[in-house]
Amino acid sequence: MNLRRSASLFSAGVLFLVGFACSVxxxxxxxxxxxxxxxxxxxxxxxxxIPIPPLHPFHPEQPTRIELKNGLVILLEPDxxxxxxxxxxxxxxxxxxxxxxxxxxxxxYGQAWRTSGTATxxxxxxxxxxxxxxxxxxxxGDVDSTSVSWSCLTKDEDQVFGIAVDLLxxxxxxxxxxxxxxxxxxxGIVRRNxxxxxxxxxxxxxxxxxxxxxxxxxxxxxxxxxxxxxxxKAWHAxxxxxxxxxxxxxxxxxxxxxxxxxxxxxxxxxxxAAWPKPTGNFPGLTPGVYSVNKSDVxxxxxxxxxxxTERRNPDYYALSxxxxxxxxxxxxxxxxxxxxxxxxxxxxxxxxxxxxxxPGVFYTAASTKSESTVKATQAMLEEIHGLKTKPFTADELxxxxxxxxxxFIFHYDTKEKVLAEATELEFYGYPAxxxxxxxxxxxxxxLADLERVANKYIDPSKLTVLVVGNEAEYGDPLTNLNLxxxxxxxITIPIPAALRQQMGGPGEE
Numbered sequence: 001m002n003l004r005r006s007a008s009l010f011s012a013g014v015l016f017l018v019g020f021a022c023s024v025x026x027x028x029x030x031x032x033x034x035x036x037x038x039x040x041x042x043x044x045x046x047x048x049x050i051p052i053p054p055l056h057p058f059h060p061e062q063p064t065r066i067e068l069k070n071g072l073v074i075l076l077e078p079d080x081x082x083x084x085x086x087x088x089x090x091x092x093x094x095x096x097x098x099x100x101x102x103x104x105x106x107x108x109y110g111q112a113w114r115t116s117g118t119a120t121x122x123x124x125x126x127x128x129x130x131x132x133x134x135x136x137x138x139x140x141g142d143v144d145s146t147s148v149s150w151s152c153l154t155k156d157e158d159q160v161f162g163i164a165v166d167l168l169x170x171x172x173x174x175x176x177x178x179x180x181x182x183x184x185x186x187x188g189i190v191r192r193n194x195x196x197x198x199x200x201x202x203x204x205x206x207x208x209x210x211x212x213x214x215x216x217x218x219x220x221x222x223x224x225x226x227x228x229x230x231x232x233k234a235w236h237a238x239x240x241x242x243x244x245x246x247x248x249x250x251x252x253x254x255x256x257x258x259x260x261x262x263x264x265x266x267x268x269x270x271x272x273a274a275w276p277k278p279t280g281n282f283p284g285l286t287p288g289v290y291s292v293n294k295s296d297v298x299x300x301x302x303x304x305x306x307x308x309t310e311r312r313n314p315d316y317y318a319l320s321x322x323x324x325x326x327x328x329x330x331x332x333x334x335x336x337x338x339x340x341x342x343x344x345x346x347x348x349x350x351x352x353x354x355x356x357x358x359p360g361v362f363y364t365a366a367s368t369k370s371e372s373t374v375k376a377t378q379a380m381l382e383e384i385h386g387l388k389t390k391p392f393t394a395d396e397l398x399x400x401x402x403x404x405x406x407x408f409i410f411h412y413d414t415k416e417k418v419l420a421e422a423t424e425l426e427f428y429g430y431p432a433x434x435x436x437x438x439x440x441x442x443x444x445x446x447l448a449d450l451e452r453v454a455n456k457y458i459d460p461s462k463l464t465v466l467v468v469g470n471e472a473e474y475g476d477p478l479t480n481l482n483l484x485x486x487x488x489x490x491i492t493i494p495i496p497a498a499l500r501q502q503m504g505g506p507g508e509e
Contacts, residue, residue, distance in 0.1 A: 059436060060412050060418045060435060060436075061077075061415065061418065062418070062422060062432060063075040063076055063077040063248070063250075063418070063419050063422050064076045064077075064255060065426075065432070066259060066262075068242065068263065068266065068267050069267070070242040070243060070266070070267065070269060070270065070271045071242050071243025071244075071271050072242035072243065072245055072246075072247065072266050072267075072269075073245075073246045073247070073426055074246075074247045074248075074249075074259065074262055075246065075247070075248040075249070075419060075422055075423060075426065076249055076250075076253075076255050076258055076259065077248075077249070077250040077251075077415045077416075077418065077419040077422075078250075078251070078252075078253060078254075078255055078415075079250055079251055079252065079415040079416070080252050081252075082251075082252065083153055083154040083155070083252050084151065084152070084153060084154065084251050084252060085150075085151070085152060085153075085154055085157045085249065085250070085251035085252060085253055086149070086150070086151045086249070086250050086251050086416065087149065087150050087151075087161065087164070087247065087248065087249040087250070087251075088147055088148070088149040088150075088247070088248050088249075088423070089147060089148045089149070089164065089168060089245055089246075089247050090145055090147050090245065090246045090247075090248065090423060090427055091145060091146045091147060091148075091239050091240065091244060091245050092144070092145060092239065092244045092245075092275040092427070093144070093145065093146065093235075093238070093239040093244070093275060094106055094141055094142050094143045094144040094145045094146060095107070095141065095142070095143050095144075095214065096143050096144055096214030096215060096278065097144075097214070098235075100212065100217065100223075101223055101226060102223055102226060102227055102231060103217050103218070103219045103220065103223040103224075104185060104219030104220075104223050104224040104227060105227045105231055105232075105235065106141035106142075106146065106235075107141060107181075107185060107219065108178060108181045108182060108185060108224065108227050108232065109141055109146065109232050109235055109236075110139050110140040110141035110146060111139075111177075111180075111181035111184070111185075112173055112174065112177045112178045112180075112181045112232060113139040113148075113167070113171055113173070113232070113236075114126075114137065114138055114139040114167065115174070115177040115180070115181070116171065116172050116173050116174035116177045116178075117167075117171075117172055117174075118163075118166045118167055118170045118171060118172055119166075119170040119172050120166065120170070121163075121166075122172065122174070123174070123177060126163060129163075130160070130163070133152060133153070133156050133159075133160070134152075134153065135150070135151060135152035135153070135156055135160045136149075136150060136151045136152070137149070137150045137160060137163050137164050137167060138150075139167065143214070143215065144278070144357070145427070146239065148164050148167055148168050149164075150163070150164040154251070154252045154253065157253065158261070161261070161265075165265050168240060169240075171236060173229050173232045173233055173236075174229075175229055178227075178229055178232065182224055182225060182227070185219060185224050186221050186224055186225070186499075189218075189219060189220065189221055189224070189493060190221075190493065192218075192493070193294075193491055193493065196294050196297050196299075196301050196468045196469070197301050197367070197468075199292055199294065199301075199468050199491060200292075200301035200302075200303050200365070200466060200468040201303075202218065203290070203292060203466055203468070203489055203491070204303040204305045204361070204363060204365075204466050205361065207285050207286075207290060207305055207464050207466060208285050208305050208306065208307055208361050208464075209282070210285075213280070214280070215280070215358065220493075220494055221493070221494065221495060221496055221499060222494065222496050225496070239275075241269070241270070241271065241272025241273075242266055242269045242270075242271060242272070243271050243272060243274065244272060244274075244275045246423055246426050246427055247262060247266075248419050248420075248422075248423045249262075250415055250416050250419045277357075278357055278358060280358055282307060282358070282359050284306070284307050284462060285305065285306065285307065285462075285464050286464065287461060287462055287463060287464055287483070287484075288464055288465070288483060288484050288485070288487055289464075289465045289467070289478050289481055289483050289484065289485075289486045289487065290464060290465065290466045290467070290486070290487045290488075290489050291466075291467050291468075291471065291478060291486050291487070291488055291489065292466075292467070292468040292469075292488075292489045292491055293469075293470070293471045293488065294468055294469060294470060295470050295471075295472065296470075297370075297469060297470050298369065298370055298470065298473065299346070299367055299368060299369050299370055299469065300367070300368050300369075300370055300373040300376075300467055300468065300469030300470075300474070301365070301366075301367055301467070301468040301469065302365065302366050302367075302368065302373065302376055302377050302380065302465070302466070302467050302469075303363055303364070303365045303465075303466040303467075304363065304364040304365075304377070304380055304381065304384065304463050304464070304465050304466075305361060305362065305363045305364075305463065305464050305466065306361075306362040306363075306459075306462055306463045306464070307359050307361070307362065308351075308352055308353035308354055308355070308359050308360035308361050308362040309352070309353075309354050309359055309360065309457070310354055310355060310356065310357065310358065310359060310360075311354045311355070311356055311430070311434075312430075313354065315449075315453050315456070315457070316354055316441070317438075317441035317442050317444070317445055318445045318449040318450060318452070318453045319352045319354070319453050319457065320352070320354075320404060320442065321397065321400045321401060321404060321442060321445045321449075321450065322352065322387070322392075322400075322450050322453055322454060323350070323351060323352040324400035324403050324404050325392060325396045325397075325399075325400045325450070326350065326352075326383070326387060327348075327349050327350035327351065327364060328400065328403055328404075329403065331399065331403075332349075333383055333386065333390075334348055334349065334350060334364065334380070334383050335348055335349070337379060337382075337383055338366060338376060338379045338380060338383065342375075342379055344366075344368055344372050344375055344376040344379055345366040345367060345368045345376050346366075346367045346368065346369075347366065347367045348364075348365070348366040348367075348376075348380070349364075349365060349366075350362075350363050350364035350365060351363060352457070356424065356427075356428040356430070357428050362457075362463075364380050364383075364384060366380060370469055370470050370473035370474055370475075371473060371474065371475035372475060373467060373469055373474045373475065373476075373478075374474060374475060374476040374477070374478065374480050374481060375475070375476075377465060377467070377478075377481060378481065381460065381465075381481075384458065384460055384463070385460055387454045387458045388454055388455060388458055388460075391451070392447055392450045392451065392454075393447075394447065397445070397446075397447055397450065401442055401443065401445065404442050405439060405442055405443070408438065408439070408442075412435065418435075421435060465478075465481065465483060466489075
């Protein structure tokens with residue numbers, strides 16, 4: 001919207017409000033005479049009479065699944081609305097699979113892979129070529145995967161897809177690009193304590209999973225600098241084989257022609273060893289109160305955390321509804337009590353986290369002014385206790401189901417979103433009909449189910465409180481929570497001696 005139109009709309013809005021205010025004032029000044037024996041009739045609420053039809057059956061158009069003899073899985077979702085094609089090659093293996101002394105390898109790999117380019121075109125040449133076509137080819141990494149993705153106009157698909165395949169099969173990892181990626185990563189590490197909210201999220205994960213857990217550990221300067229070019233090449237050779245990959249393509253293409261193109265590129269690639277399934281020990285966290293003292297802020301970030309669940313859990317649906325009642329939005333118990341009624345938080349929310357192949361995080365989090373830190377924490381704890389002591393109502397159940405189901409559809413209202421979810425299900429070995437069963441699972445939840453999962457999964461004695469804030473400005477000490485001693489968390493960033501000398505500092509932030 002341009003500035004001129006913004007100004008016009010603003011002026012119109014002001015005139016409307018002025019006119020509305022005058023009308024209200026005039027009505028307020030009128031004398032209304034009501035006969036003494038007249039019955040007071042409440043005005044009708046027309047919106048209450050609007051019929052609400054039941055939700056339509058949810059049957060998203062599933063992508064075509066093709067599995068080659070070498071184990072490569074292809075998912076195709078044609079969509080001819082716009083002349084674009086988007087594709088991604090998803091590869092199993094991520095940061096949780098690297099050694100502890102090389103944490104940060106996957107991030108460096110994801111950056112240097114693309115910026116280094118291929119044996120025939122370096123990264124800078126690829127930048128120029130793709131920019132001229134308004135196309136993208138990108139690489140990246142995550143906790144459990146790496147990827148190559150591309151996006152382009154339909155007419156450029158063959159060339160852009162060819163670049164993505166060349167990058168996959170003939171990467172030219174470059175020492176200078178790796179050095180640049182290291183510099184950028186180290187710069188991020190040095191600044192990682194700037195944001196109190198980011199500190200809270202990071203430390204909460206460490207408390208739930210353990211500091212050395214693959215799901216919580218952080219790259220340090222020493223582990224980043226230890227990564228070599230040979231490490232990137234070894235990782236690539238270890239993960240790039242067809243039965244370890246899923247290719248998903250969405251957009252304006254002919255399915256037969258696309259399948260033929262993908263077969264030509266990958267059908268002759270030999271199968272590799274199956275990627276091992278993730279293993280991990282999740283004993284839960286040590287209850288208590290943990291504190292990060294950040295003296296340059298005037299508000300606190302409070303997290304109350306515990307171990308969540310997996311989506312495979314049969315109780316996933318009941319937990320989703322319970323979570324909606326507890327912390328799902330403006331009408332949730334948590335929001336209504338801590339923010340609306342008591343005014344103790346700028347923002348408050350939470351989730352009973354459910355990951356695909358490992359337990360998620362159950363958390364309740366709030367931002368509050370420093371002097372109300374303890375009161376806000378107590379209010380949050382009381383609401384968590386209330387999940388076991390305050391009975392759920394039929395109205396809460398009905399409203400939560402409506403919220404979950406009505407918002408659910410907007411996550412899958414485009415073919416691109418449906419393909420993304422189908423790719424996730426394929427990647428983690430879930431049945432293809434998981435989405436279509438979701439609605440039935442939510443609708444089947446009863447009040448008895450809510451009470452059962454609350455009693456089974458909510459144990460306040462096994463939760464940990466984390467506070468990141470300015471301890472000198474707390475209205476009351478954290479010991480007033482009566483949860484035992486307060487454990488300080490050291491967030492000092494270890495800086496190797498060589499870098500310390502270059503920085504001219506004493507060695508630690």
